[in-house]
Amino acid sequence: MPPTDPLALIRRSIGLCQMMRNWPAPVLDTLAAAARLGRYARHEQILAEDPLRREVLVVASGGVAVDSVDASGARFLLSIHGPGEITALMRLLEDVGFVYDFHAREPTVLVHIPADALLGALDAHPPLWRDVCVLMLSRAHEQIVMRQQGTLGALDCQLANAVVQLARVHGRIAQGSATLHVRVSQSDLAAMLSVSRQTVNKELRRLEQRGLLHAEYGRLEILDLPGLEWLAQGRP
Incomplete structure (x- = not known):
């Protein structure tokens, strides 16, 4: 405890x-x-x-x-x-x-x-400054990727990239399951991508139809992380 x-x-x-x-x-x-x-x-x-x-x-x-x-x-x-x-x-x-x-x-x-x-x-x-620098460089890289996707990527690619980044840092294996779970709301995803919650909901349903994830209230179940990573790179 x-x-x-x-x-x-x-x-x-x-x-x-x-x-x-x-x-x-x-x-x-x-x-x-x-x-x-x-x-x-x-x-x-x-x-x-x-x-x-x-x-x-x-x-x-x-x-x-x-x-x-x-x-x-x-x-x-x-x-x-x-x-x-x-x-x-x-x-x-x-x-x-x-x-x-x-x-x-x-x-x-x-x-x-x-x-x-x-x-x-x-x-x-x-x-010890090295640890600070490495962490900040890593976060700067994540923000550059997000900015690039926001400028150049289609919305489904942007959403996939946001989910991938969250899964890498916050993903947890739920008890009795082999899949990653990420605690994030659709409102949070909408705020990350500067779109409406309704738009995020529509895109999540499309990702569900492709078998990449399953959206629940306040949580995402990642079913195919490599597939999401592939989409996040702008590949259909």
Whole structure:
């Protein structure tokens, strides 16, 4: 069972974080001592009391959506992060305006690490910067692929690519099943692709007819990941 003591939970969570799991124990202990724990209800905005607060976020449980809403009320979903992932790394930068918000996708527990504490640890141990750079390069590549698909790809290819990216990061093998399951709503997919939910629903039904996936409420069952990858590359 996960520890109930806040400090123990913080230490365990950052120790399991994909970016930091191989970092020296003394570094993780230092970060844990500087961090705080936050608990959020479904759809609750994170850092609502101080949107400019310079903290990075490690997901202990639940999930976080990085999104924004324009003046017309249209929502754009940049990314989704689940347990073991870290987000808000851009907040390591100083004097930068932040244009995205963070919302809990479900009941969520987060570890908030002050940016200055993380920067201090990285500067004291320069080789650890490599892990930050590799993660950010990987995410930049994903965004380039998504942008390219959004500009050049047909909608079915865009949707397939979005599902593939989510499956690679968030896909889980359900108990008693050999298929990948991804917890994502049609509204989230619509916000990622800047289309209506009705349009996403129509395209998902087409992918179902091709035997690539099965759409359920708030979840996708991936039946043919290679087939989705093939379609995501723009191949019929």
